[in-house]
């Protein structure tokens with residue numbers, strides 16, 4: 142096969158509005174854009190490193206700098222590069238995701254077909270995506286909900302000492318379903334139980350990551366108690382036992398930047414479903430490059446939370462789109478179907 146050249150550069154994404162969750166506030170997100178070219182066709186990828194998982198743009202670029210020059214030589218087929226990446230240690234998952242994404246984009250372009258089609262996806266249309274309302278004063282959160290009136294489902298960030306006031310305030314302005322994401326913010330089982338009791342009659346669709354990751358016993362008890370389905374995000378980075386996750390949660394949030402691989406994410410989706418888990422495909426704050434890759438994965442999922450590219454002011458690419466019902470739709474173009482602006 143051809144000789145490939147990998148290149149990468151910082152991709153600083155400015156947010157339309159400051160974005161706050163239980164762990165802190167962001168105004169700019171420092172991602173890394175990756176390209177792989179054989180001189181004719183170019184594949185695009187993006188790393189969205191997250192400090193929660195001890196990654197940032199520096200660790201991503203250090204990982205990419207260390208990839209050997211011959212990394213893309215002697216390729217037998219589309220699976221060669223994902224296999225090689227899986228064995229690289231120490232891992233920087235968002236960097237691996239970016240390289241694999243660019244590779245699969247190139248491969249799809251080389252084959253002249255969309256990746257979702259090459260992977261036999263059931264259709265080019267995925268689930269409805271939620272739209273995230275970050276933490277702020279109740280007034281501002283109400284304004285954010287009003288400004289996002291076109292979306293049928295909201296994801297609301299909680300995990301504060303004023304969670305009830307936030308939900309009551311939002312219920313003054315919308316009766317649409319809400320997904321709650323506590324981002325590990327409820328630190329005791331009693332607090333988490335009291336919150337799911339409060340949320341149970343508030344038209345809440347699910348509760349994501351109520352308690353800190355690693356608190357599996359408490360999480361299992363919460364699940365036995367909770368009238369609402371519970372979703373694992375920070376509790377599932379990709380290496381944990383799916384059997385253990387299935388004993389403590391109802392849903393699993395799969396993100397490319399946690400797992401480091403679209404190929405692995407596809408396999409985990411199938412394995413999770415075998416254990417009765419429902420699957421959500423989520424994202425970090427990412428441009429349309431990485432979020433289009435996430436959208437491909439969502440074609441096999443029950444839930445999509447793929448609004449990262451909608452939260453940035455200057456999306457450098459076009460790819461996935463949302464239809465009138467806010468379902469995720471993949472472009473009918475070779476590879477990922479991402480076009481740089």
Ligand code: MG
Nearest residue numbers: 322349350374
């Ligand atoms: Mg989450």
